[in-house]
Amino acid sequence: MDIIDALTALNRQGINLLAALADGRLNRARLVSFGYSGSTAGEWVALSETYYGRTRHRRQQRRAVEAARSGGLSVEAIAAVEKHVRKLLDGDEWALRVELCALTGTVDEIDKAAAARVRELNRAVPDAEAKSFGRRSLKGGKNTDACGLRHISVGLPERTMADILTRLRETAAKLRRSDKKLTYEQAMADAFVAHLLGDASGTPSVITPLVVIGLPDWAKLLRHQADDTLFGLTDGTTMTGAELIRARMAEHHLVGIWDPFTGPVNLYRAERLANLKQRLLASADTLLCPVRDCTTSADECQMHHLDAWVAGGETSLDRMTVACRVHNARNDDNPGAPPRHGRLDRDESGRIVFRPPDGSGPVTNNHPVRRLSAREVVRQQY
Ligand SMILES: [Zn+2]
Incomplete structure (x- = not known):
C-alpha cells in the first residue's frame, strides 16, 4: 500500500481504530510501540471507552459511532468533539455527541464549530455562571521543562480574569517604561510575580x-x-x-x-500631550471609556481631544476626555465631514456622551462604575 493511501485510510477511519482498542486487537502498549506518545495513546483508550464502553445510553452511543463512521472522522476530530462535549454545563451529553460527530470538515473546522455550538447551549443554561464558576481551576506547576521553567494554567470566569489581566497590564506597562528591553510577555510575567510576591523590582501599582x-x-x-x-x-x-x-x-x-499636583492645567496649544494633572482629572471625570458598553478603564485609555488637535482643539480639560484605543481611533474627528462612526462630545450638563453617526440622541456609558466618577460624586453632593 502506498504511504499516502495508508495515511488516508488511517485518518478516515478514526472510529474503527477506537473499535479495535475496545475489542482488544489494539491496546495502549501497542500504540506506544507504533510511535505514539503515552498521553496520546491514553487519550485514544479513553475515547474508545466513551464510544464503545458500557453506558445507559446505548442507542445514542450507536448513533454517535455511526455518524463518526459515515463522516470519516479521524481520531483527532473525535477528540476535538469530546473536548467540547466535556464543556457542556448542563443537558444531554449524548445528544450533543451525536450532533457533533455529524460535523464535517477539517479538524480545525470541527473544533471551531463544536466550540460555538457548546457555547450557544451553555448560554441557555439558567445558572451557567454558577456552574462554570464550579469549574474554576489552577493546574500544573509540577514539572520543570528543559529551560528550567514551570508552567501553570488557570481557568477563571471571564470577568475575574479580565480584572486580573487589567491589573497585570498596568504593572507590565510601568515595567516596560522603565526597561525598554522587556517584551510584553516578559513584563506580564514580572507583573504576575510582583503582584503575588510583592517583589520590589516590579512594585505593584500604588493606589x-x-x-x-x-x-x-x-x-x-x-x-x-x-x-x-x-x-x-x-x-x-x-x-x-x-x-x-x-x-x-x-x-x-x-x-x-x-x-x-504639579504642572499647569491649561497648556493652550503649547503642548499636544496632556500633562499628568490633566490625565488624572480626565480619568477621574469618567473612570471608563465613555462609549456605551465599553469597559476599558481610564488607566488603559488614551487622552482624547473632543475637538481634533489638527482642527485647532485646545489641550484644556473641558475639551478633553479619555477614550480607549479602539474608540479613540474610530472617533469622527472632523465634525464637518459626513458622520461614519460617531463622535464623543460633552452634553449641556458637561457629561461626556457619544453622538451616534445616525444623528439620534446622545448616548452615555451606563456602566455602574461610572456612578463613582468624580463628576457623579460631585453631582450627588450638590
Ligand atoms: Zn471604548
Whole structure:
C-alpha cells in the first residue's frame, strides 16, 4: 500500500481504530510501540471507552459511532468533539455527541464549530455562571521543562480574569517604561510575580486617592494662573485653588489628604500631550471609556481631544476626555465631514456622551462604575 493511501485510510477511519482498542486487537502498549506518545495513546483508550464502553445510553452511543463512521472522522476530530462535549454545563451529553460527530470538515473546522455550538447551549443554561464558576481551576506547576521553567494554567470566569489581566497590564506597562528591553510577555510575567510576591523590582501599582470636592456656590472660577486657579468669592475677595481646597478640607475634617499636583492645567496649544494633572482629572471625570458598553478603564485609555488637535482643539480639560484605543481611533474627528462612526462630545450638563453617526440622541456609558466618577460624586453632593 502506498504511504499516502495508508495515511488516508488511517485518518478516515478514526472510529474503527477506537473499535479495535475496545475489542482488544489494539491496546495502549501497542500504540506506544507504533510511535505514539503515552498521553496520546491514553487519550485514544479513553475515547474508545466513551464510544464503545458500557453506558445507559446505548442507542445514542450507536448513533454517535455511526455518524463518526459515515463522516470519516479521524481520531483527532473525535477528540476535538469530546473536548467540547466535556464543556457542556448542563443537558444531554449524548445528544450533543451525536450532533457533533455529524460535523464535517477539517479538524480545525470541527473544533471551531463544536466550540460555538457548546457555547450557544451553555448560554441557555439558567445558572451557567454558577456552574462554570464550579469549574474554576489552577493546574500544573509540577514539572520543570528543559529551560528550567514551570508552567501553570488557570481557568477563571471571564470577568475575574479580565480584572486580573487589567491589573497585570498596568504593572507590565510601568515595567516596560522603565526597561525598554522587556517584551510584553516578559513584563506580564514580572507583573504576575510582583503582584503575588510583592517583589520590589516590579512594585505593584500604588493606589493614590483623589479627593473630589465640588465648587461651592460662593466661589466662581475667575481664571487659571500659573499652575493654580483663581476663584472669585461672593464677598468680593479672591482665593487660589490651593486655599479653597484647604478651606473646604477643614470644613470636612479631612485635613491632611492633599494631592500635590504639579504642572499647569491649561497648556493652550503649547503642548499636544496632556500633562499628568490633566490625565488624572480626565480619568477621574469618567473612570471608563465613555462609549456605551465599553469597559476599558481610564488607566488603559488614551487622552482624547473632543475637538481634533489638527482642527485647532485646545489641550484644556473641558475639551478633553479619555477614550480607549479602539474608540479613540474610530472617533469622527472632523465634525464637518459626513458622520461614519460617531463622535464623543460633552452634553449641556458637561457629561461626556457619544453622538451616534445616525444623528439620534446622545448616548452615555451606563456602566455602574461610572456612578463613582468624580463628576457623579460631585453631582450627588450638590
Ligand atoms: Zn471604548
